[in-house]
Amino acid sequence: MTQEYIIEIANFIARYLSYMLGAGVHTSRVVRNSKRIGTALGVDVSIHTSQKTATLTVSDKDTRIFSTKVVDIPAFPISFEWNADLSALSWAAHDEKMSLEAIEHKFDELVSKPKMNPVFVLFMASLANASFCRLFGGDIWAMLITFTATMVGFFTRQHLTRRKVNHYIVFIVSAFVASICASTALALGIETAEIALATSVLYLVPGVPLINGLIDITDGHIQIGISRFVNAFMLIICIAIGMSITLMLVKDSLL
Amino acid sequence: MKEIFWNSIADYNAATWPWQIVMMSIASVLTFILWFRPSEWAKTATKIYMVAVSLWIAFVYYMGFGSARDYSNVMTIFWCMIALSWIYDLATRFSTFQRSGKSGALGLVMLVLPLAYPFISVSRGLEFPQITTPMLPSAVALYMLGMLMTFNKKINFFAFLLVLHWSVIAISKISLFKIPEDALLAAACIPSMVIFVMHVLKEYDRPHKPSYATVRMLVMAVALLLAGCMIAA
Numbered sequence: 001m002t003q004e005y006i007i008e009i010a011n012f013i014a015r016y017l018s019y020m021l022g023a024g025v026h027t028s029r030v031v032r033n034s035k036r037i038g039t040a041l042g043v044d045v046s047i048h049t050s051q052k053t054a055t056l057t058v059s060d061k062d063t064r065i066f067s068t069k070v071v072d073i074p075a076f077p078i079s080f081e082w083n084a085d086l087s088a089l090s091w092a093a094h095d096e097k098m099s100l101e102a103i104e105h106k107f108d109e110l111v112s113k114p115k116m117n118p119v120f121v122l123f124m125a126s127l128a129n130a131s132f133c134r135l136f137g138g139d140i141w142a143m144l145i146t147f148t149a150t151m152v153g154f155f156t157r158q159h160l161t162r163r164k165v166n167h168y169i170v171f172i173v174s175a176f177v178a179s180i181c182a183s184t185a186l187a188l189g190i191e192t193a194e195i196a197l198a199t200s201v202l203y204l205v206p207g208v209p210l211i212n213g214l215i216d217i218t219d220g221h222i223q224i225g226i227s228r229f230v231n232a233f234m235l236i237i238c239i240a241i242g243m244s245i246t247l248m249l250v251k252d253s254l255l
Numbered sequence: 256m257k258e259i260f261w262n263s264i265a266d267y268n269a270a271t272w273p274w275q276i277v278m279m280s281i282a283s284v285l286t287f288i289l290w291f292r293p294s295e296w297a298k299t300a301t302k303i304y305m306v307a308v309s310l311w312i313a314f315v316y317y318m319g320f321g322s323a324r325d326y327s328n329v330m331t332i333f334w335c336m337i338a339l340s341w342i343y344d345l346a347t348r349f350s351t352f353q354r355s356g357k358s359g360a361l362g363l364v365m366l367v368l369p370l371a372y373p374f375i376s377v378s379r380g381l382e383f384p385q386i387t388t389p390m391l392p393s394a395v396a397l398y399m400l401g402m403l404m405t406f407n408k409k410i411n412f413f414a415f416l417l418v419l420h421w422s423v424i425a426i427s428k429i430s431l432f433k434i435p436e437d438a439l440l441a442a443a444c445i446p447s448m449v450i451f452v453m454h455v456l457k458e459y460d461r462p463h464k465p466s467y468a469t470v471r472m473l474v475m476a477v478a479l480l481l482a483g484c485m486i487a488a
């Protein structure tokens with residue numbers, strides 16, 4: 001095995017794990033999959049991860065040639081599809097003894113699949129929030145108001161994210177916009193108006209980082225687990241700030 | 256609550272009817288200019304008018320005459336947000352107020368519909384000043400929807416979503432405040448939602464998933480759901 005080949009493998013695995021971590025996959029799965037690809041290609045892979053970067057060393061035991069890379073983790077949207085597809089790729093590489101070129105080709109194919117339609121996501125998130133409203137006891141009017149309030153808030157989020165506004169500010173503004181729209185239910189005298197208000201911001205709750213943080217900590221990846229937890233809590237605080245502004249304006253109190 | 260609602264409308268109409276005529280006249284002139292002799296200044300003036308009319312509803316109608324109603328400050332803030340969406344549009348020059356050649360006829364119908372508000376009120380036995388007028392929130396929202404539909408080459412989608420939210424409020428008001436005039440806005444918002452969303456979908460230059468047909472079906476299903484709620488109301 002030549003030094004160039006080891007570098008090529010390191011470059012690919014660095015890209016592979018950065019995409020997985022960026023798409024919100026929990027760390028132990030990323031490490032396991034990367035090591036599996038390494039095994040399929042006949043090399044050992046050691047990985048250290050943090051919130052923003054990952055370091056990996058790819059080595060060949062026989063020739064003692066190794067390559068170390070530090071890679072930035074890009075901020076992709078959460079993608080369960082990449083999670084499933086890229087995990088399956090690691091198994092395919094292992095089971096079918098795929099060459100590096102074949103794995104790279106398949107990887108490029110998987111990550112260049114069409115993205116979700118933003119309009120579809122907008123409607124589905126709004127329907128999901130309206131359903132939450134119903135689950136918490138909201139009536140039909142509260143559900144309708146939650147639906148359109150979420151639409152306005154989610155669109156604000158999409159627009160500001162496209163404009164590359166700081167994501168903490170995006171969360172504060174989106175939470176404020178959605179909750180102020182939902183608070184119009186109060187003016188109509190709807191009995192379950194407060195449920196509409198409370199459920200209008202649920203689309204912002206960072207569920208995946210919270211779950212990943214917990215899984216990472218329990219799997220022993222304490223450092224990145226805590227980072228993910230802190231990140232998720234920062235976002236929750238931002239939602240709270242946005243909603244608090246609404247409550248102070250609308251109800252003249254926080255409760 | 257219903258009595259306070261109608262009394263505030265009566266007070267508002269009695270005190271502001273000359274101003275309402277002035278505002279409606281400005282809207283008519285701007286609409287005619289945009290239709291027959293579109294120019295940059297007319298587009299800017301229309302956006303400024305949208306800001307002004309939103310602030311009018313926020314401060315004159317809700318903060319002034321509607322202050323006796325519960326949570327009228329919420330409505331003030333909401334209409335300030337609509338004004339803000341037009342200010343943002345004005346600053347970024349996003350919407351073009353140009354005709355696309357599609358749905359123009361539907362837009363014209365929507366522009367005329369606010370004028371039907373007082374006639375519907377009178378036809379169901381109400382008398383001035385306790386009648387709905389084209390300068391009430393739902394009629395103004397309908398006018399905005401009509402403008403977006405008529406000049407729909409590139410629209411202010413944020414303003415549209417806020418008007419859509421207002422339409423849902425209008426649907427609930429039909430039932431809660433017995434104000435059937437709001438059925439006009441509710442009926443106009445449903446085809447508008449379908450048309451505008453289809454318009455946005457066609458603008459994407461990259462392929463997305465699910466397919467265009469699936470998203471269209473979803474939008475249609477939501478439109479039918481809204482229509483069902485309106486009929487139930």
